[in-house]
Amino acid sequence: MKRRAAFTIVECICALLITSLVVLGIGALMTSVRQANRSDLNEAVDWYMFLQELESPRHRFELRHVYRSSLILYGQVAARSYELKGSTCFYLTGGHDGGYLPLIDNLKAYDCDFKQLDEQRVLIEVERKNGQHLAGIVKFYPPQTD
Secondary structure (H helix, E strand, O other), rough: HHHHOOOOHHHHHHHHHHHHHHHHHHHHHHHHHHHHHHHHHHHHHHHHHHHHOOOOOOOOEEEEEEOOOOEEEEOOOEEEEEHHHHHHHOOOOOOHHHHHHEEEOOEEEEEEEEOOOOOOEEEEEEEOOOOOOOEEEEOOOOOOOO
């Protein structure tokens, strides 16, 4: 008597179980890759928006003084002084008038550096908590002449 080659129900269930585990594993991997790529993109966008905001015509920031870890700026539109400081985030303070505006976060604590290149341009270098090194040159508006 010849035996026909056929799968038993137990073998079919085992094959379906293994296939579903592989598909679930691939799905979880794809989700984590998408989220990792999205957070990297968000951090890059944050950095370029930060640089663009410093050069924005809405504020017309004028460079007054450069320190190693802060900038003194003058907003020509608001006609007031500001200080840009860095710690675990960059934030803009309103000088003697008060106020506080966080601009960018997830920075390595106190690892920011400002270098004046000429009268209007400053090189800003920082390191993120994930080890990513960021650098950008900001060109501020020239001083207004009355």
